[in-house]
Amino acid sequence: MNEPEARAELVRLSRSLFERGYSVGSAGNVSVAVADGLLVTPTNSCLGSLEAGRIAKLDGGGRHVSGDSPSKEVFLHRAFYETRPGTGAVVHLHSTYATALSCLADIDPDNAIPPLTPYVVMRVGRVRLLPYLRPGDPALGDAIRALGGACAAVLLANHGPVVAARDLRSAVFAAEELEETARLALLLRGLPARMLEPARIDELERAFGPGAGG
Numbered sequence: 001m002n003e004p005e006a007r008a009e010l011v012r013l014s015r016s017l018f019e020r021g022y023s024v025g026s027a028g029n030v031s032v033a034v035a036d037g038l039l040v041t042p043t044n045s046c047l048g049s050l051e052a053g054r055i056a057k058l059d060g061g062g063r064h065v066s067g068d069s070p071s072k073e074v075f076l077h078r079a080f081y082e083t084r085p086g087t088g089a090v091v092h093l094h095s096t097y098a099t100a101l102s103c104l105a106d107i108d109p110d111n112a113i114p115p116l117t118p119y120v121v122m123r124v125g126r127v128r129l130l131p132y133l134r135p136g137d138p139a140l141g142d143a144i145r146a147l148g149g150a151c152a153a154v155l156l157a158n159h160g161p162v163v164a165a166r167d168l169r170s171a172v173f174a175a176e177e178l179e180e181t182a183r184l185a186l187l188l189r190g191l192p193a194r195m196l197e198p199a200r201i202d203e204l205e206r207a208f209g210p211g212a213g214g
């Protein structure tokens with residue numbers, strides 16, 4: 001995909017997320033890798049009304065070269081590209097159910113989104129809960145780098161999900177699946193839910209790869 005196409009897809013899929021309630025106001029940010037750098041949604045922009053020509057562009061070294069000022073979470077996005085080769089896009093949302101889960105005191109930090117269904121294992125994989133840090137704190141990037149590329153998705157405590165994938169379509173699908181599974185987890189809270197067993201998860205990973213759309 002060339003840069004004009006990547007810009008158009010970023011506008012289209014961000015608007016789709018906004019229109020379906022995955023993001024409200026100016027919450028969330030999205031980035032897409034292009035041949036000579038990164039396209040990032042501008043800080044304080046609304047995912048529902050992005051303008052292709054105003055999207056921020058960073059060069060390979062992370063310097064802002066054109067468009068409006070980039071999202072303050074650019075550290076977070078760059079850490080995924082640095083530690084997970086093959087990453088083509090990153091999506092951060094404040095989607096309601098995943099954010100609700102991120103505020104619970106007793107979720108498993110190594111498995112913040114439970115493996116309830118095959119699809120969440122295939123699309124998202126294991127999700128780590130990262131401790132709360134102020135939005136825009138560069139230490140968020142360090143926390144992602146400390147995972148060494150092990151996870152395609154994380155839940156930021158008291159904040160929301162971040163998902164990386166090979167392209168924007170896959171990242172959006174994975175963010176949607178993460179949100180739906182968070183909703184299921186909250187619906188099932190207090191009920192004797194059965195998780196997929198480790199052997200079933202291994203079988204899915206062998207067949208379909210380790211999550212976030214491959």
Ligand SMILES: O=C(O)[C@@H](O)C(=O)COP(=O)(O)O
Nearest residue numbers: 027028029043044071072135
């Ligand atoms: O929660 C926050 O403040 C950010 O993580 C966010 O979602 C929006 O920040 P910008 O991308 O800088 O607008």
Ligand SMILES: [Zn+2]
Nearest residue numbers: 028094135160
């Ligand atoms: Zn945020």
